[in-house]
Amino acid sequence: MWDNNLIFLLQNLVLKDFRIRYRNMSLGVTWSVANPLLMMGILTFVFTRIFANPTVKHFALFALCALVPFNFYSLASNAGSTSLLDNQTLIKRVQCPRAVFPIASVLSSSLHFLIQIALLIFLLLVFGHKVNRYWLLLPPIWGMEVVFLCGMSLMTAALDIYYRDVRYLVEASGLVMFWMVPVFYSAAMIPKRYQEFYMLNPIAAVAVAGRQVLMDATRPSASLLVQLSVVSIAVLALGFMVFRWLERDFADYL
Amino acid sequence: MAIQHSTGEAAIEVDNRERENGRATPNPADCVISFTGVSKSYIRNASRSLLRHRLTAWITRAPIERFSALRDVSFELYSGESLAVIGLNGAGKSTLLRLATGISAPDCGQVKVRGTMAALMELGAGFHPDLTGAENLVLNASLLGLSRSKTYEEFDSIVEFSGIRQFIDEPLRTYSSGMVLRLAFAVAVRVNPDILFVDEVLSVGDQGFQAKCVDEIKRLKNQGKTLVCVSHSSGILRDLCDRALWLEHGEVKMSGSMSEVLDSYERRPQPA
Numbered sequence: 001m002w003d004n005n006l007i008f009l010l011q012n013l014v015l016k017d018f019r020i021r022y023r024n025m026s027l028g029v030t031w032s033v034a035n036p037l038l039m040m041g042i043l044t045f046v047f048t049r050i051f052a053n054p055t056v057k058h059f060a061l062f063a064l065c066a067l068v069p070f071n072f073y074s075l076a077s078n079a080g081s082t083s084l085l086d087n088q089t090l091i092k093r094v095q096c097p098r099a100v101f102p103i104a105s106v107l108s109s110s111l112h113f114l115i116q117i118a119l120l121i122f123l124l125l126v127f128g129h130k131v132n133r134y135w136l137l138l139p140p141i142w143g144m145e146v147v148f149l150c151g152m153s154l155m156t157a158a159l160d161i162y163y164r165d166v167r168y169l170v171e172a173s174g175l176v177m178f179w180m181v182p183v184f185y186s187a188a189m190i191p192k193r194y195q196e197f198y199m200l201n202p203i204a205a206v207a208v209a210g211r212q213v214l215m216d217a218t219r220p221s222a223s224l225l226v227q228l229s230v231v232s233i234a235v236l237a238l239g240f241m242v243f244r245w246l247e248r249d250f251a252d253y254l
Numbered sequence: 255m256a257i258q259h260s261t262g263e264a265a266i267e268v269d270n271r272e273r274e275n276g277r278a279t280p281n282p283a284d285c286v287i288s289f290t291g292v293s294k295s296y297i298r299n300a301s302r303s304l305l306r307h308r309l310t311a312w313i314t315r316a317p318i319e320r321f322s323a324l325r326d327v328s329f330e331l332y333s334g335e336s337l338a339v340i341g342l343n344g345a346g347k348s349t350l351l352r353l354a355t356g357i358s359a360p361d362c363g364q365v366k367v368r369g370t371m372a373a374l375m376e377l378g379a380g381f382h383p384d385l386t387g388a389e390n391l392v393l394n395a396s397l398l399g400l401s402r403s404k405t406y407e408e409f410d411s412i413v414e415f416s417g418i419r420q421f422i423d424e425p426l427r428t429y430s431s432g433m434v435l436r437l438a439f440a441v442a443v444r445v446n447p448d449i450l451f452v453d454e455v456l457s458v459g460d461q462g463f464q465a466k467c468v469d470e471i472k473r474l475k476n477q478g479k480t481l482v483c484v485s486h487s488s489g490i491l492r493d494l495c496d497r498a499l500w501l502e503h504g505e506v507k508m509s510g511s512m513s514e515v516l517d518s519y520e521r522r523p524q525p526a
Contacts, residue, residue, distance in 0.1 A: 008405070009396040016393055020384050093379035094397050095356045095371070163308065251358040252296055 006097065013104035017079075018111055032115040036071055040064045047184050056186060058215070061120075061127060065214055066183040066207035068116045069145055073181075073203045074174040076109035080153025081160050081170040088254040098250060099243055102153040110146055117142065124214055134213045137220065141209050141228070148202040148232035154239030158246040161253050181207050199224060202232050285368070286449060286480050287331040287354055292363035294349055295320040323349040324504045326363070331497075333369075333448075336481035338491040338512060340519055341501035347484045350501065351451055354482065369448030369480070372398050374439060383427035387418065387437055390426055394438070398445045408444045415470075416440035417463070436463055443470050449480045468493065492516060 022029065044060040047053050056062050083105035084091060084098065091098055125131075160166040180201055182190070187208045190198055199205050205228040209220035298319040310316075324346045331337050339347045352358045353365050355373050380397050381390045391412060395405040413419050416436040418429075426434065442450070450471065471494060475481055485491050491498070491512070498515035500508040508515050 005396065005399055005401050008402040012393045012396045016382060016385060016389070019389070020382060023384050090380045090397065092352075092357065093373065095373070096397050096399065248359050251352060 006100065009096065010100055010104050010107065013100060014108040014111070017105060017108035021108075029115060032112045033119050036064060036067050036116050036119065039067055039071075043067075043184050053185070058127060061124060061129075062186075062211065062215060063184055064120050064123065065211040066181055068113070068120050069142070069203055069206045069210065070177060070181050070183055071116060072109065072113040072145060073149065073177055075112060076106045076149045077152060077156070077170050077174065078167070079105045079109050080149060081156035081167045083153065084157040084161055084250065085164075085254070092251050092254055098247055099154060099240070102157040102243075103150050105157075106146065106149045106153050109149075113142070113146075120214075129214065130217070132213070132217045134217065134219050137225070138210065138213060141206055141213075141220075141225070144228050144232040145202060145206045147236050151232070151234075151236035151239030154236075154243040158243045158250075161250055162246070177201075177203055180204060182211075183207070187211075199227060200231060202228055202235075205231075281332075284333040285330050285366075286333050287329075287368075287482070288364070288366045289327050289329050289350075289353075290364040290366075292324060292327045292353060292360045292365055293322070294324040294346075294353060294358070294360050295322040297321075322504055324353070324360075324501075327501075327504075327506055328363075329499055329506070329509060331480060331482070333480055334475075334478045335497055336475055336483070336495040338495035338498040338516075339482065339484045339501060340491070340498055340516070341507075344503075345501040346504040347501055348453065349504075351453055351482070351484055355451060367449070370399065370445075371449040371451060372442045372445045372447035373451040374442045374453065381426055381434060381438065384425055386425055387416075387422040387429070388413075391422075391437060391441055394441045395445065398442065398447075400445050412440045412444045415444070432460055432463065439467055439470075443474065447479070449482065450474060451482050451484075453484045464490075 040060050040063050043063045047056075047063070048059050053059065080102050083102045086105075087101045090096075091101075156166050156170050180198070181204045187195075187204075199208065205224055209224055209228065212218050212220045298321050327346075327350065329337075339350055341347050349358075351373070353360055354367060355371060356365075356367065380394055382393075385393065388409075391409070392405055395408070395412075396402075400408070413422055416422075416433075416439075418433050418436055421429065421433065429437075452471070468490060471481065475494070481494065483491055483495055495512050498508075498510065498512045498519075499506060500515050500519050508518060
């Protein structure tokens, strides 16, 4: 019964985030679409006109396949890390399970992720890519990124209460992630000996797997998918553990 | 004759004596809130938590400064009773409520609370100015633990009680503070809690609504709900509560029947 109530609460919090964000933006959802298109345009200009990469066909779509998961990381990790501080009046005054705040914040960022996924699929179909049966793998692949970000946000949001520097670390991690996810280069260009280590990063794994399905119409290797799932679920479990451990004194540090 | 004690232990004695003199000894199974030797301190500047501060504190080995908000507080509240917590600013009233509602944890001692609770603390905490009254209502109900079906079932009666039906689809930032209070109060009482916590909020609404709130709280009381009120003014408290706990500098100064405690509280020596 409490579980149902929790889902109701989570849903209300997600709706709240989404409504607030869009009521204060005159162009509304357009921003979710404009941002990746702009990035895609710039990257395409740089990597077809300045550092031309002849091995990649359809560079714009190639970049967008990885930009979408990267954008989600950068939006959700930032919103997630500040989610408890943003809701501090509630945490100080209402007794409800606090873990809902980081999770609601990641889920409301997921709505933007969905909008960008819709944009990506629309462009792929416009440029003549066909739907193939491996597309069925995409929801769980992208879903794992949501799982990973929930776990990460539980940790960063809880730590951010004790050390307000955490949000800046998370911000910086977005910059690192842009280079450590194969956005403008292909996974094949990464030297063999780094590959395994490289793919431990769930965002890189999501980008690579998504590109294989959408651009090459091939099935991502089982080991890649297993690795992605194991890392994401482990981070979620660790997130809950860290959160439970730190949760007790939240109200005193706000 | 007012009896004043400065330690928590002695205060319990008063409490027990009073219980023997007046009321029937309550059944221990009906105890809904019990504090046993509860102390709570806060770290000074806890919210200045930048890594830099922690590092300098660690390097200079500065002792952690703690501020003691509650010291060795013990009391028990039984089902259907109503308790007023009185005291000056900084006496520990709000800390006591935060511990009772489970928002923060005590340093030592034991806090036991049984039953569902709703807190009417700080005007519309959790309300967002950009959401409409109706959206805030639903969000707040779910924060207080109300289920989806119950929320929509009670929606109309909450709006009715708040008396602001014609503004319910306007954003909250257009509301006056009285209107926000009406909505917050309407949600909190409709959650139908076993224990209702009221913290200094009744002073905001106009006379008419204040009377309506007091009536509603009395109605809950008559249904056998437990009530904890915090205030430093005494008018409404005398009307609502039968027991009182007087806190001074984090310690229980006196505990007993409402009139007895309030009389000595009002006759306390005034600072020059």
